[in-house]
Amino acid sequence: MKEPLLSIRNLSVTFATSRGPFKAVDGVDLDVAEGELVAIVGESGSGKSVAMLAVMGLLPWTAKVSADRLAFGNRDLLTLSARERRKIIGHDIAMIFQEPMSSLNPCFTVGFQIREAMAAHLDLSSAERQKRAVELLDLVGIPEPERRLKAFPHQLSGGMSQRVMIAMALACSPKLIIADEPTTALDVTIQAQILDLLLRLQKESGVGLVLITHDMGVVAETSQRVCVQYAGQQIEMQGTRGLFADPHHPYTAALLDALPERASGRLLPSIPGVVPGLADRPAGCLFSPRCRFATDTCRTVPPSRASAALGLALCHYPLKDGVPQHREFAL
Known part of the structure; x- marks a missing residue:
C-alpha cells in the first residue's frame, strides 16, 4: 500500500493555562493520501x-504537542529541527487560513508576499518569481x-484576498494543502467560486487536501472521507457516503439532523448545550450532557x-x- 502524505496517530495538544x-486536541488519528480530499468537521472549539x-x-x-506518529511522507515532524521544518512548511505543506485580511501583511503588496514564499523555497531569479506570481x-x-x-x-x-491566499499556497507546488474554513468570511456567491476553484486546482494538480469546515453540504459534495471532532476528540471517521447514510456517533447524527434539507x-x-471547556468537562463521554x-x-x-x-465511533x-448498539456488536 502506498504511504500516505500525512500520517497522524494519537495526536494531542495541551495548553498551559492559569487554571491548569x-x-x-486529544487522540486524533488521520491519514491523507495523494490526491485525496479529507474533511474535518465539528463545532467551534472542537480542536x-x-x-x-x-x-x-x-x-x-x-502548547505541548505529542503523538505516537506525526509524519509527512517518511519525515517525522516531531523530531525535525526548526530549520528542517521550515524547508517543508510552505513548500511541501501549505495552509490557507480562514481570515485572509488578518493573514496577509497590510504593510506589503500582495506581489511581494507571494514572491517572498518563492524566494524562501525555490531557486528562481527575481524575474522568474515575478512571472510565476502573475x-x-x-x-x-x-x-x-x-x-x-x-x-x-x-x-x-x-x-480577492482569499484568492491571493490560495495563490500563495500554490506558489511552491505543495503536495498537501490544509484549507482552514477558507470561505467563512465570504458571501455565499464568492464561497461557491472559491470552493470550485480549490476543487479544480486540487484535481488538476493531484495534491492532498484537508478541508476544515462547518458546512456539511460542502462535505457531502467534495470529500472522500470525513473526520468528525468534538471537544478535541476524534469521535468518528467514515467515508463520506457512509457517514451521511448511516452515522454511528450520536453527535454526528445530531449534526446531520440539524441540516435544513433533512428537517421535517x-x-x-x-x-442543546455547548461544547465543554476546561472547567466543565464530564467524567465520562464528553458528549454525554x-x-x-x-x-x-x-x-x-x-x-x-x-x-x-461502526465508524471508529468513540461511544x-x-x-x-x-439505533444504539451494545459494544458486543462492534467486537
Missing part, C-alpha cells in the same frame, strides 16, 4: 484548527494580475473506540441505522 493544563496548526508547527510556546494570480481567477500584484491587501475585496417539522432541530441516548455509564466512564464497521453505544 487544557487538552485542546479542528489546533490539530492542523500542530502539523504546521504554528502553535504558541504554551501566472498564479491568473490561475486563481484574478483579472489584471500584473496590476493586482502591486495592490496592498486593504485594496482587495474579501474574495416547522422547527429546525438543534443540539448533550446526548439523548446517554446512560449512567456514559456519564461516568470514558468510552473506548468502536470498530471500523459506548454507537448507532446502527439510528
Whole structure:
C-alpha cells in the first residue's frame, strides 16, 4: 500500500493555562493520501484548527504537542529541527487560513508576499518569481494580475484576498494543502467560486487536501472521507457516503439532523448545550450532557473506540441505522 502524505496517530495538544493544563486536541488519528480530499468537521472549539496548526508547527510556546506518529511522507515532524521544518512548511505543506485580511501583511503588496514564499523555497531569479506570481494570480481567477500584484491587501475585496491566499499556497507546488474554513468570511456567491476553484486546482494538480469546515453540504459534495471532532476528540471517521447514510456517533447524527434539507417539522432541530471547556468537562463521554441516548455509564466512564464497521465511533453505544448498539456488536 502506498504511504500516505500525512500520517497522524494519537495526536494531542495541551495548553498551559492559569487554571491548569487544557487538552485542546486529544487522540486524533488521520491519514491523507495523494490526491485525496479529507474533511474535518465539528463545532467551534472542537480542536479542528489546533490539530492542523500542530502539523504546521504554528502553535504558541504554551502548547505541548505529542503523538505516537506525526509524519509527512517518511519525515517525522516531531523530531525535525526548526530549520528542517521550515524547508517543508510552505513548500511541501501549505495552509490557507480562514481570515485572509488578518493573514496577509497590510504593510506589503500582495506581489511581494507571494514572491517572498518563492524566494524562501525555490531557486528562481527575481524575474522568474515575478512571472510565476502573475501566472498564479491568473490561475486563481484574478483579472489584471500584473496590476493586482502591486495592490496592498486593504485594496482587495474579501474574495480577492482569499484568492491571493490560495495563490500563495500554490506558489511552491505543495503536495498537501490544509484549507482552514477558507470561505467563512465570504458571501455565499464568492464561497461557491472559491470552493470550485480549490476543487479544480486540487484535481488538476493531484495534491492532498484537508478541508476544515462547518458546512456539511460542502462535505457531502467534495470529500472522500470525513473526520468528525468534538471537544478535541476524534469521535468518528467514515467515508463520506457512509457517514451521511448511516452515522454511528450520536453527535454526528445530531449534526446531520440539524441540516435544513433533512428537517421535517416547522422547527429546525438543534443540539442543546455547548461544547465543554476546561472547567466543565464530564467524567465520562464528553458528549454525554448533550446526548439523548446517554446512560449512567456514559456519564461516568470514558468510552473506548468502536470498530471500523461502526465508524471508529468513540461511544459506548454507537448507532446502527439510528439505533444504539451494545459494544458486543462492534467486537
